Amino acid sequence: MNTSYNRIAGTGLERLAALSDGLFAIAMTLIVLEIRVPAREAVATEKALGVALIGLLPRIVTYLLSFLTLGIFWVGQQTQLNHFSRADRHLSWLHLAFLAGVATMPFSTGLLAEFTTFRTALLVYWANVLLSGVVLYLGWLYAERAGLVKESTPPDVGRTIKRRIVVAQTLYAIGAALCVVDTYWSIGFIVLVQLNYAIAPRIPGLSRLTT
Amino acid sequence: MNTSYNRIAGTGLERLAALSDGLFAIAMTLIVLEIRVPAREAVATEKALGVALIGLLPRIVTYLLSFLTLGIFWVGQQTQLNHFSRADRHLSWLHLAFLAGVATMPFSTGLLAEFTTFRTALLVYWANVLLSGVVLYLGWLYAERAGLVKESTPPDVGRTIKRRIVVAQTLYAIGAALCVVDTYWSIGFIVLVQLNYAIAPRIPGLSRLTT
Amino acid sequence: MNTSYNRIAGTGLERLAALSDGLFAIAMTLIVLEIRVPAREAVATEKALGVALIGLLPRIVTYLLSFLTLGIFWVGQQTQLNHFSRADRHLSWLHLAFLAGVATMPFSTGLLAEFTTFRTALLVYWANVLLSGVVLYLGWLYAERAGLVKESTPPDVGRTIKRRIVVAQTLYAIGAALCVVDTYWSIGFIVLVQLNYAIAPRIPGLSRLTT
Amino acid sequence: MNTSYNRIAGTGLERLAALSDGLFAIAMTLIVLEIRVPAREAVATEKALGVALIGLLPRIVTYLLSFLTLGIFWVGQQTQLNHFSRADRHLSWLHLAFLAGVATMPFSTGLLAEFTTFRTALLVYWANVLLSGVVLYLGWLYAERAGLVKESTPPDVGRTIKRRIVVAQTLYAIGAALCVVDTYWSIGFIVLVQLNYAIAPRIPGLSRLTT
Numbered sequence: 076m077n078t079s080y081n082r083i084a085g086t087g088l089e090r091l092a093a094l095s096d097g098l099f100a101i102a103m104t105l106i107v108l109e110i111r112v113p114a115r116e117a118v119a120t121e122k123a124l125g126v127a128l129i130g131l132l133p134r135i136v137t138y139l140l141s142f143l144t145l146g147i148f149w150v151g152q153q154t155q156l157n158h159f160s161r162a163d164r165h166l167s168w169l170h171l172a173f174l175a176g177v178a179t180m181p182f183s184t185g186l187l188a189e190f191t192t193f194r195t196a197l198l199v200y201w202a203n204v205l206l207s208g209v210v211l212y213l214g215w216l217y218a219e220r221a222g223l224v225k226e227s228t229p230p231d232v233g234r235t236i237k238r239r240i241v242v243a244q245t246l247y248a249i250g251a252a253l254c255v256v257d258t259y260w261s262i263g264f265i266v267l268v269q270l271n272y273a274i275a276p277r278i279p280g281l282s283r284l285t286t
Numbered sequence: 287m288n289t290s291y292n293r294i295a296g297t298g299l300e301r302l303a304a305l306s307d308g309l310f311a312i313a314m315t316l317i318v319l320e321i322r323v324p325a326r327e328a329v330a331t332e333k334a335l336g337v338a339l340i341g342l343l344p345r346i347v348t349y350l351l352s353f354l355t356l357g358i359f360w361v362g363q364q365t366q367l368n369h370f371s372r373a374d375r376h377l378s379w380l381h382l383a384f385l386a387g388v389a390t391m392p393f394s395t396g397l398l399a400e401f402t403t404f405r406t407a408l409l410v411y412w413a414n415v416l417l418s419g420v421v422l423y424l425g426w427l428y429a430e431r432a433g434l435v436k437e438s439t440p441p442d443v444g445r446t447i448k449r450r451i452v453v454a455q456t457l458y459a460i461g462a463a464l465c466v467v468d469t470y471w472s473i474g475f476i477v478l479v480q481l482n483y484a485i486a487p488r489i490p491g492l493s494r495l496t497t
Numbered sequence: 498m499n500t501s502y503n504r505i506a507g508t509g510l511e512r513l514a515a516l517s518d519g520l521f522a523i524a525m526t527l528i529v530l531e532i533r534v535p536a537r538e539a540v541a542t543e544k545a546l547g548v549a550l551i552g553l554l555p556r557i558v559t560y561l562l563s564f565l566t567l568g569i570f571w572v573g574q575q576t577q578l579n580h581f582s583r584a585d586r587h588l589s590w591l592h593l594a595f596l597a598g599v600a601t602m603p604f605s606t607g608l609l610a611e612f613t614t615f616r617t618a619l620l621v622y623w624a625n626v627l628l629s630g631v632v633l634y635l636g637w638l639y640a641e642r643a644g645l646v647k648e649s650t651p652p653d654v655g656r657t658i659k660r661r662i663v664v665a666q667t668l669y670a671i672g673a674a675l676c677v678v679d680t681y682w683s684i685g686f687i688v689l690v691q692l693n694y695a696i697a698p699r700i701p702g703l704s705r706l707t708t
Numbered sequence: 709m710n711t712s713y714n715r716i717a718g719t720g721l722e723r724l725a726a727l728s729d730g731l732f733a734i735a736m737t738l739i740v741l742e743i744r745v746p747a748r749e750a751v752a753t754e755k756a757l758g759v760a761l762i763g764l765l766p767r768i769v770t771y772l773l774s775f776l777t778l779g780i781f782w783v784g785q786q787t788q789l790n791h792f793s794r795a796d797r798h799l800s801w802l803h804l805a806f807l808a809g810v811a812t813m814p815f816s817t818g819l820l821a822e823f824t825t826f827r828t829a830l831l832v833y834w835a836n837v838l839l840s841g842v843v844l845y846l847g848w849l850y851a852e853r854a855g856l857v858k859e860s861t862p863p864d865v866g867r868t869i870k871r872r873i874v875v876a877q878t879l880y881a882i883g884a885a886l887c888v889v890d891t892y893w894s895i896g897f898i899v900l901v902q903l904n905y906a907i908a909p910r911i912p913g914l915s916r917l918t919t
Binding site for chain 2: 514515518519521522523525526529530531534535537540543546547550560561564568577579617695696699
């Protein structure tokens, strides 16, 4: 019977991963729909089309920003799931809460794209990133206490995962605080932090955090 | 040949799970689209944006309600699939009927969000939850009779799964009946029941139903 | 190296199944979006809401029709994939062509829902079902000739799969031809054929075709 | 611990494949939404419906073009993933960048459908195909250098994969250059190249490139 229960839990992890992959894939595709094809009637010449496409640049930047955010969370969640031996219903619900946060990222990014110079929009965006990160952190904490982490996982993996979330969220919070100066400073800072996580350049100090 | 057929059925279960995960992921993401970014033209100041965001609160509550409903059904279906040794075409169609019910949840919740004080909307929402639960119950009943449940599954698992659906649906029905007083009573009661299933607090009596 | 190639092909089948499950899940969810929540402004009383919901009935029937069609094709494709030992690029492209047909089903059904009494709409719907069925048939034929069918699959499985598609498509063609009388006769006949495939009642003669 | 890390990386490949399948499935279904059902009010007779449907032909061609493009990239990425023994974070991010390119294909194709005679639209479409191809090429290059390719993969597989991307992209570039004459020449040439990759006819010389 013990074996049977482990089998069940294993399948549970797979389905959690499958649900997450589906949800991330949809969120990543839906944000592209915000880059709208210019209306045919409003564009008569090649030059006018070029101008219309340049006018789409902010939405393209928004798309890339959202894509980076979603990619970072996808990699982060995957790293955690890889170290779990099984799931239980509490872990499932913590990750469902995380997915609820992920699913609202397109809304927050859309809000930021539409109200780029508004501090309120920037703080909503930041709150969304913060909440998703906090829930992901709690998910790992719970897994450690409930004995869901694989026995083969060395203890420093847990420390790395937790420190990484704390460092990233601290950097995001600094970025959000920069809106006291200007929202563009915040956005620029957050994009740089995200690119650092995505590209992981071998800058001493930085690279340690993103390994 | 017998081995070959078992293999086929096993793959069938996996694809049923994959189809379900995809469908749940899409439903969970589509309901977020109902939280719309305020129109740029209508909002001139930080204060106006704050007011517009507060106006989105009912839609955010609706989103969380839908997400809880979908999460509960996802966990419930997963629990059943974990205990099946294989699928056959009748089981597949029962779960397809369940998915047809799940896919209409965004509609029912959207209806309830738009017509919160209307008993008709509340009863449509309840009928959707009821029908999905009934089909899920029939799915388990059929699997037991057709010998699709794993031999390693102890008999009390079946009793727990069936009792849980009956208890949950009874609570939902009580919630729906409360609309004789007021639809807000119904909604509040159903949300509390759902949170209980999601968070599963260790309240004696309650926790037994949600294990 | 031989083992390595089999492994590759196996993964290919899995990814074909995953792509199909995702595409079917999205198509099944998108068709629900056609059932629109009535506009709040147009509905003032409980009675008016009831009337508005009854007005949605044709769209609900359309939704169920599409769901049945998609479910039948999903089960049919799954049955084939279960009997393949591996995929190659031709098989992949035949199934991609099948998926292209499946993805247009919401369009055809939407067309039929909007133009229920038009023979043109009915024939477009039928052409879509016919083409998808023909490509699925060709997929099996190709797999047999290219030696992609599992050795453990008894020869009568191939005969059953091919006969089933021919019988179903003949019944659909008869349904389409009934539009000479009236499109409602066609729709009614096709729905009955589909329900027969979904529910598979034990009517002698009929049940043989749907096993 | 070594075994454990391989296991982690293996799961990573599976999740990368699952995310990709989901994203491709959504992109393939979303492009169908561009084929819109004619408005009921504008169509009174069977003849008028026939005319309206013929008017949809360009959008149907666009749909098929997009579907071919997505199918070719899906098969191409799958071929690469099949030859990886494991993934690391750089490979994940290279494939996430590839997926970001894939997700924008519906936009580029929609742009081309709306502005068929505009060179700007054609060049945007081509740039999208080019960038996606380049990132996919870099993905393979990185995997080779980072030792992520399976040991059982013979060295000529890598050569074939790289040559295939270079040849295809050269043909696409020739197609794009043909817009000096006329955009229709470009589109026709690109469609023919794509059909060649999809159908893979046994024309000597051509077939070698598409194996």
